[in-house]
Structure formats: structure tokens, C-alpha cells
Amino acid sequence: MAAVDEVMSKGRLEAFSDGVFAIATTLLILDVTVPPGSGAHLAHALVKEWPAYLAYTTSFLTIAVIWVNHHAMFSKVTYADRRLVFTNAVFLATVAFIPFPTRLLAEYIRGPDGARTAAIFYGLTFVVLSVIFNLTWRAIAIDRRLVRDDVPQSELKAIFRSFRPGIPMYFGATLVAFVSPVASAFLYLAIAVFYALPADLVTRVQR
Amino acid sequence: MAAVDEVMSKGRLEAFSDGVFAIATTLLILDVTVPPGSGAHLAHALVKEWPAYLAYTTSFLTIAVIWVNHHAMFSKVTYADRRLVFTNAVFLATVAFIPFPTRLLAEYIRGPDGARTAAIFYGLTFVVLSVIFNLTWRAIAIDRRLVRDDVPQSELKAIFRSFRPGIPMYFGATLVAFVSPVASAFLYLAIAVFYALPADLVTRVQR
Amino acid sequence: MAAVDEVMSKGRLEAFSDGVFAIATTLLILDVTVPPGSGAHLAHALVKEWPAYLAYTTSFLTIAVIWVNHHAMFSKVTYADRRLVFTNAVFLATVAFIPFPTRLLAEYIRGPDGARTAAIFYGLTFVVLSVIFNLTWRAIAIDRRLVRDDVPQSELKAIFRSFRPGIPMYFGATLVAFVSPVASAFLYLAIAVFYALPADLVTRVQR
Amino acid sequence: MAAVDEVMSKGRLEAFSDGVFAIATTLLILDVTVPPGSGAHLAHALVKEWPAYLAYTTSFLTIAVIWVNHHAMFSKVTYADRRLVFTNAVFLATVAFIPFPTRLLAEYIRGPDGARTAAIFYGLTFVVLSVIFNLTWRAIAIDRRLVRDDVPQSELKAIFRSFRPGIPMYFGATLVAFVSPVASAFLYLAIAVFYALPADLVTRVQR
Numbered sequence: 001m002a003a004v005d006e007v008m009s010k011g012r013l014e015a016f017s018d019g020v021f022a023i024a025t026t027l028l029i030l031d032v033t034v035p036p037g038s039g040a041h042l043a044h045a046l047v048k049e050w051p052a053y054l055a056y057t058t059s060f061l062t063i064a065v066i067w068v069n070h071h072a073m074f075s076k077v078t079y080a081d082r083r084l085v086f087t088n089a090v091f092l093a094t095v096a097f098i099p100f101p102t103r104l105l106a107e108y109i110r111g112p113d114g115a116r117t118a119a120i121f122y123g124l125t126f127v128v129l130s131v132i133f134n135l136t137w138r139a140i141a142i143d144r145r146l147v148r149d150d151v152p153q154s155e156l157k158a159i160f161r162s163f164r165p166g167i168p169m170y171f172g173a174t175l176v177a178f179v180s181p182v183a184s185a186f187l188y189l190a191i192a193v194f195y196a197l198p199a200d201l202v203t204r205v206q207r
Numbered sequence: 208m209a210a211v212d213e214v215m216s217k218g219r220l221e222a223f224s225d226g227v228f229a230i231a232t233t234l235l236i237l238d239v240t241v242p243p244g245s246g247a248h249l250a251h252a253l254v255k256e257w258p259a260y261l262a263y264t265t266s267f268l269t270i271a272v273i274w275v276n277h278h279a280m281f282s283k284v285t286y287a288d289r290r291l292v293f294t295n296a297v298f299l300a301t302v303a304f305i306p307f308p309t310r311l312l313a314e315y316i317r318g319p320d321g322a323r324t325a326a327i328f329y330g331l332t333f334v335v336l337s338v339i340f341n342l343t344w345r346a347i348a349i350d351r352r353l354v355r356d357d358v359p360q361s362e363l364k365a366i367f368r369s370f371r372p373g374i375p376m377y378f379g380a381t382l383v384a385f386v387s388p389v390a391s392a393f394l395y396l397a398i399a400v401f402y403a404l405p406a407d408l409v410t411r412v413q414r
Numbered sequence: 415m416a417a418v419d420e421v422m423s424k425g426r427l428e429a430f431s432d433g434v435f436a437i438a439t440t441l442l443i444l445d446v447t448v449p450p451g452s453g454a455h456l457a458h459a460l461v462k463e464w465p466a467y468l469a470y471t472t473s474f475l476t477i478a479v480i481w482v483n484h485h486a487m488f489s490k491v492t493y494a495d496r497r498l499v500f501t502n503a504v505f506l507a508t509v510a511f512i513p514f515p516t517r518l519l520a521e522y523i524r525g526p527d528g529a530r531t532a533a534i535f536y537g538l539t540f541v542v543l544s545v546i547f548n549l550t551w552r553a554i555a556i557d558r559r560l561v562r563d564d565v566p567q568s569e570l571k572a573i574f575r576s577f578r579p580g581i582p583m584y585f586g587a588t589l590v591a592f593v594s595p596v597a598s599a600f601l602y603l604a605i606a607v608f609y610a611l612p613a614d615l616v617t618r619v620q621r
Numbered sequence: 622m623a624a625v626d627e628v629m630s631k632g633r634l635e636a637f638s639d640g641v642f643a644i645a646t647t648l649l650i651l652d653v654t655v656p657p658g659s660g661a662h663l664a665h666a667l668v669k670e671w672p673a674y675l676a677y678t679t680s681f682l683t684i685a686v687i688w689v690n691h692h693a694m695f696s697k698v699t700y701a702d703r704r705l706v707f708t709n710a711v712f713l714a715t716v717a718f719i720p721f722p723t724r725l726l727a728e729y730i731r732g733p734d735g736a737r738t739a740a741i742f743y744g745l746t747f748v749v750l751s752v753i754f755n756l757t758w759r760a761i762a763i764d765r766r767l768v769r770d771d772v773p774q775s776e777l778k779a780i781f782r783s784f785r786p787g788i789p790m791y792f793g794a795t796l797v798a799f800v801s802p803v804a805s806a807f808l809y810l811a812i813a814v815f816y817a818l819p820a821d822l823v824t825r826v827q828r
Contacts, residue, residue, distance in 0.1 A: 008692060012639065016688065018219065019643030022226030026234065026303045027647065034311070039320030042311070046328060057300065064296035067223065071215055086817045089685035093678065096647045104655070104663070113660035121667060196293045225426065229433030233441065233510045241518070246527030249518070253535060264507065271503035274430065278422055403500045432633065436640030440648065440717045448725070453734030456725070460742060471714065478710035481637065485629055610707045 008080045013088065014071075020092045021067045024099065025060050031103040032056055048110075054185060055106040055122075059098050061192040062126070066095065066133070073159070076151045077140055084146060087132070087139045094129045101125045109185055119181035122188065123174030130166040137163060215287045220295065221278075227299045228274045231306065232267050238310040239263055261392060262313040262329075266305050268399040269333070273302065273340070280366070283358045284347055291353060294339070294346045301336045308332045316392055326388035329395065330381030337373040344370060422494045427502065428485075434506045435481045438513065439474050445517040446470055462524075468599060469520040469536075473512050475606040476540070480509065480547070487573070490565045491554055498560060501546070501553045508543045515539045523599055533595035536602065537588030544580040551577060629701045634709065635692075641713045642688045645720060646681050652724040653677055669731075675806060676727040676743075680719050682813040683747070687716065687754070694780070697772045698761055705767060708753070708760040715750045722746045730806055740802035743809065744795030751787040758784060 032052045038045035080088075101122040108114035140146045141156050169191050177184035239259045245252035284291075308329040315321035347353045348363050376398050384391035446466045452459035491498075515536040522528035554560045555570050583605050591598035653673045659666035698705075722743040729735035761767050762777050790812050798805035 008689070012635070012692060014219070015222070015636070016639050016643055018223050019226060019640060020647050022223055023230055023644055023647040024650075025299070026227050026230040027651070029231075029303055029306050030234070030237070030651070032304075032307045039315050039318075042315060042321035042324040046324065056304070060300040060303070061296065064293065064299075068215070068292055071219060082817075085689055086685070089682065089817070092646070092685075093681040096650055096681065097653075097677070099650050100653045108660050108663060111660075114663035117663040117667065196289075196296070221426070222429070225430050226433060229430055230437055232506070233434050233437040236438075236510055236513050237441070237444070239511075239514045246522050246525075249522060249528035249531040253531065263511070267507040267510070268503065271500070271506075275422070275499055278426060403496075403503070428633070429636070432637050433640060436637055437644055439713070440641050440644040443645075443717055443720050444648070444651070446718075446721045453729050453732075456729060456735035456738040460738065470718070474714040474717070475710065478707070478713075482629070482706055485633060610703075610710070 008085055010074055010077050010080050013080045013085065014074055017070060017074075017088065017092060018067075020096055021063060021070070024096050025063045027099050028056050028059055028102055031099065031106060049106075051109045051185070052106040054189065055102045055109070058185070058189040058192055059102040061189070061196060063095065063098060065192055065195040066129070069133070069163075073137055073140060076148055076156070076159075077146050078148045079146065081146060084136070084139045087136045091129075091132045091136045094125070094132050097125065098129075105185060109181055111181075115181040116177060119177035119184045120174055123170055123177055123184060126170040126188070127167060127174060130163075130170055133166070134163055215292055217281055217284050217287050220287045220292065221281055224277060224281075224295065224299060225274075227303055228270060228277070231303050232270045234306050235263050235266055235309055238306065238313060256313075258316045258392070259313040261396065262309045262316070265392070265396040265399055266309040268396070268403060270302065270305060272399055272402040273336070276340070276370075280344055280347060283355055283363070283366075284353050285355045286353065288353060291343070291346045294343045298336075298339045298343045301332070301339050304332065305336075312392060316388055318388075322388040323384060326384035326391045327381055330377055330384055330391060333377040333395070334374060334381060337370075337377055340373070341370055422499055424488055424491050424494050427494045427499065428488055431484060431488075431502065431506060432481075434510055435477060435484070438510050439477045441513050442470050442473055442516055445513065445520060463520075465523045465599070466520040468603065469516045469523070472599070472603040472606055473516040475603070475610060477509065477512060479606055479609040480543070483547070483577075487551055487554060490562055490570070490573075491560050492562045493560065495560060498550070498553045501550045505543075505546045505550045508539070508546050511539065512543075519599060523595055525595075529595040530591060533591035533598045534588055537584055537591055537598060540584040540602070541581060541588060544577075544584055547580070548577055629706055631695055631698050631701050634701045634706065635695055638691060638695075638709065638713060639688075641717055642684060642691070645717050646684045648720050649677050649680055649723055652720065652727060670727075672730045672806070673727040675810065676723045676730070679806070679810040679813055680723040682810070682817060684716065684719060686813055686816040687750070690754070690784075694758055694761060697769055697777070697780075698767050699769045700767065702767060705757070705760045708757045712750075712753045712757045715746070715753050718746065719750075726806060730802055732802075736802040737798060740798035740805045741795055744791055744798055744805060747791040747809070748788060748795060751784075751791055754787070755784055 032049065034042065034045040034049060077084075101118075104114075104118040105122045108118035137159065141160070144153075144156070147156065170188075173184050173187040173191060176187055239256065241249065241252040241256060287295075308325075311321075311325040312329045315325035344366065348367070351360075351363070354363065377395075380391050380394040380398060383394055446463065448456065448459040448463060494502075515532070518528075518532040519536045522532035551573065555574070558567075558570070561570065584602075587598050587601040587605060590601055653670065655663065655666040655670060701709075722739075725735075725739040726743045729739035758780065762781070765774075765777070768777065791809075794805050794808040794812060797808055
């Protein structure tokens, strides 16, 4: 099987991407569990699972934010070429990877051991994801490669600008994990909430 | 990655939501199992799994009902804005959460321990889901925010009215769990069946 | 949440159904495993897993056949009403249930214990599925309830006729399981292959 | 249930296929884990999981390549007939099978035992997949069975030619597994990267 060199309608690329987004979010629940035989103290076991709920909520909301941005990004595209298709594939592979660091965060953040490593690994995943997200956007927008003619240059610049804080924010939160893994875990959630807030509020904060 | 502030076509939002609904229902079967090494008494082991079948059926049918309502709700929408997108994301996170309380109900309802907690936790999930479902509807219909012009106000009112019994019904069934977890489990199924019944019959019952 | 009484476009119902079909088939692989620590005799362990491959192939192909029939059925539909939506939901719940009997068949068909039960349970699942499939078709075609005007009555009759052998065939194969579970397992595969064969050949055989 | 003999719109066949592709890739992450209780040496445990990351990346990228080719293939199709539908179903069953050899490769490639078998089994899966992929293409293109009228014969020939190296490449990499399982594992990744590279580069290499 050799990839035939042909442009691809962005519709099917979006559909495939949406599928990966939807499945990656929905699989997260498989890692929310109580230890077997928790019957005698189930209420207590459920409360003790707060890191699993925190990790679930953070990853779900973050993937939702990424999905919204992915949609905004692709709304500027005319068609997909090989470079976009495979950059997007690497991007999706990273999105689909999220359940793994999520599971680690849920399991080890309580400590005593592994909390720091789990929190750093989670943060680094999103640093990498931010980088690849930017590469995907560059595969679309650099030299207006695949941008629709009717999209003004100012809009592209606004998107470039809006993507800028992602990497430093996740990098900063990852650094916090060295001092306090639990604090960084809440920071990851805060970043997702920050992005989900109305844009005008976000703009005000960024200034 | 910063969420670009842009309205989203409701088509892609529906597609993403449908994906989460379809996956959440289909994942439910992963938690229907017999204990390892049940070979010597497999028929007996299968019969003993009745709580798993009950939980599976209840959650599947309930998600189907929610999916139908979600569809009815979105059929009134013109386009999605940021508030709807993220309220809907929180709503979907709750739908995708359902396999967890389902698994607990299946595992612990037989008792002797944990049956009450599992049944209450299951019910509370659906109380919360009902609340968030209402918030999603409000993100659409309050002040006709995102409602299509041709939808008469009376229709919106009918939907508001039809959503009203959800919270008290699930709350009531959850209260029953304090007395009899098994009874509440069957009540949860009954609520789903009640909603799946033809609307005219439902209306008659509600009067 | 009360289901609003509204017809649903068949497009979204098909999309949801296709999602459940695609996920149910793809989840089947999760139950194909070798025992932990099979390293020293991995080739042997892989060969010993033949019942898992047989069960995987049978269930995958059978779901593909059902999917094709589901498509053929819905190609006659104008729109979906509540009865069709919820009959279809029960149908999908049965499709999504398939990984469970598949897993049992794979695990217990080698015996010594549980082979008969597993093979009967697998067959009964498909007997029930055939019954519900027929009910779904009746929700569409009885009195031409939801049938497009341009579909000739003869075509509906042909479909009714083509669905007829499903229940007795699966019932027969299930009876064989009492005598030889392994033989019935191969019969289940044969039924799927029989349905996948070109229709003119099938018609010739049926005569 | 008997498959009604009817042509199927390729749209729904593509949607179903895309679903299987998206789910098969996203399920891969479920097999990326660290052993339970790795807390005290989590960083070390994460590094030791390199075969899991390698297997994940290889399978994800390979499925993405297959998906692109599947899309290119179906872009030539007018409509689907029974032969294409069921050849495609067998093809999808093989795609959905990939998580199993991926899991084995991740688990056993480190050895000491089972590395060779796991690497050979992985390679053979893709040899078989390449064969079935070619059969699917033949169901479309032989005698222009289902090819759109406006597709020039030269384009079909180019596709036939581009599919040719798949089988020998995977067969060769599988043979390498007899000597060095780890080398073959990296070869499998190299093949996927080779296919993801721009076509003009690939063509130059093939000459």
C-alpha cells in the first residue's frame, strides 16, 4: 500500500478527526475505577477516587477545547494535502495518547511515590501536543498554503496569536509539578477552564 | 491553543455528540463479565449476572432517551456559540461518565456491602445529568438565544415543561435507594421506559 | 428529560446506528488475548487461541451482515418516528451486547467446562437479535408505516421473505450446540458466510 | 436476516470504514500501561515502556497511511456492490485486528522470550492486510467494475503500481524478524514513515 498522492476533501479528514476526539474522550472513563472488593467501604472508596475525577474532568475538558480549536482551524482550510494529512495524523496520535498520562495522573498523584513523575509526564504530553498543534496550523497557514481565499490575513494572525500562550502555559504548569504535583494537576484543569471561558474575558486576562 | 471565538456549525457539534453517545453506550458491554474460571458452572454464573444485564439495559436505554432529547433540542438551534459548545461539553462529559456508575451498580447491587452506595451514586449521576441537560437547554432557549426564528414560543415552553419531571424523578428514585437499592435500580429502568413510551401516553400519566 | 414527540431525520438515526455497529465490531479485538507470561511458548499460545479468532471472525462478519441489512432496511424509510427510534435502540443494545457472548465463546468453547453453555448463549443472542431485527423492520414496513411512497410492495415482500430464515437458522445452530458446541460455533460462522454470499446463490440454496 | 442484494451508496460505506479506522487507532492506547505499583520508580517504568510507544506509533501511523489509501481508492468508486461491501468488511476486520499484534509486540519485543514470534506475527498481519487491501482494490478496479467513468485508465494503473511494493516490503521486514526482532520492529515503523513521505520522494526511492 503506497499513499497515492492526492488532495483529500477536508470533510472526511474532519470526520476522522472528530471520531478520534470523541473516542479519546469517551475512553477516559475506563480508567475511573474503585479497587476490587470495595463493597464494605464503597462510599469512602468513591471519595478517595477524587484524583481520577480530577484527571477525567481535566482531560475531557482539554480535549473539548482542542476539538473546538481544531474545528476553528479547519474552517479556514480549502482542501487537505499530504503534509496536512500526516501532520494531522501525528496530532491525532498525540490526542489519542492522552488517556495514558491521564491514567497515570489519576493513579499516582496521591503519592507517596510517582506523583511528581506522573504530573510532569502529563504536562509534557500537553507541551508536545501544543507544539504539534502549532505544526498542524503551520501546515495550513504558512504562506497561506491551504487557506481559503476569502479569509483575511488579519484573521490568520489572530489565530497565530491565540495559539501562542499554549506552550509556555503548559510548560510553566509542568515546572510547578517539580514543587507540588497536586498544584500542577489543578493548574492543568485551570488552563482548560481558562480556554473554555468567553474569548473577551480571556483577551482581557492576557493583556 | 486558545479557543478561537467563533460560532460553530451545529452539524459538527451534533456529529461529535453522536459519537460520544454511540461510544458511551457501546462501552457499557465491557463491564458485563462473568468471573474468571466460571466454566464449571457457566450457566449459573450467567444467571447470577442479572444485575449486570439490568444495569446495561437501563444505562443503554437511558442514553438512547437522552440522545433523542438531545436531537430534539438541537433541531431548534440555528448555530452554536461558545457557551453552548462548552455547556454541551460538560453535558457530554457526564454522559461519558455513565459507564462508571453503571459498573458499580452491576457489581455491588447484589450486596451484601456497597449496594446502597452504588444505587445512590447511580441515581445522583442522573440527577446531575438532568441539571446539566437543563443548563444546555437554557444555553439554547433562554431569551431565544440560539433558537431558529421559525420555532414558535409555545414549542419552547413545551420542551421546558417536558424536561421538568427529570430532576425530581431521579431524585425520588435516589431516595428510594436508601430503603431498597434493588427497588431503586428497577425504578431507574422504569424511568427510562417511561420516557421511551409514546408522548401522548406520558402526557396522560403526568396529568 | 422527557422525550419530545417528534419525528427524527433518518440521517442522524443511521449515523448513530453506524457508530454503534463500528464500535461493536472494533471492540471485539479487546477480548483476543494470550494468557500473561506466554513469552516462552508464544507461538504455541497464539495457535491455542484459535477459538478467539473464530469467535472474532464470526461476530465481525455477522455484524457486517447485519449492518448491510440495516442499511437496506433504512433505504426504504422516509423518516423515523418514536416507535422506530426506540425499537432501533433495543436492536442496537442487542448488537452492542454481542462482544459479551463472543468473549464467552472464545474462552469456554475449548472446554472442558462451559463449552455447551457458551455456545448456546451465543446462539440465543442471535435468535433474540433476529427477533428484534424483525420487530424493527415491522416498525417500518407494517401497513407501510414509514415506507417511502416509491418503494413497490413487492420489494417489501422480498425483504420480509429474505429475513425469514434468520430465526430458524440460528435456532437450529443453537440446538446443535447441545450435541457439539464446536460444531455449532462453526455453524454460526457458516451462517454469516452464507449471508455474505451473492444473493442469487443464496436464493438458489434456499429453494 | 438475509443480506438484501442491493447496491450501497459509497458514502455510508466510507463512514462505517472511517469509524472502524478511528476506533482501531484510538483503542491502541489501552495497551500502553506501566505495571501496577510502579510508583516508586515511575520514571524508570515509563522509559522501560519504549516498546509500547514504538508499537503504538507504528500501528497508529500505519493505520493512518491505510486510511489515506482507502480514501484514495474509494474516490474512484461510483457505488458499492455486495462483493466490495464484504471484501471491505474482511479488510476492516483485519484493520480492527491490529491492536492485538500491536499489544504482543509491545509486550514481548524486549524478550527474553517471545520476541521473535511477536515480531513475525506483527509482520504477517500486515502481509495479510496488504493482500486483502489488494483484493479490495481489485473488487473496485478489475475490468473497471465499480470505477467512475471519468477516471482515466492510467490513474488506475498508477494505483495498482503504487500498491505493489506493500506485500514484499512487509514480507521482507517479517523475514528480518527471524534474525533480529527489534530491527524488524523499527523496519515496520520505517515502512509507515516511507509511505507517509511525499509521493515524489517515494517514487524517486522506488526507482
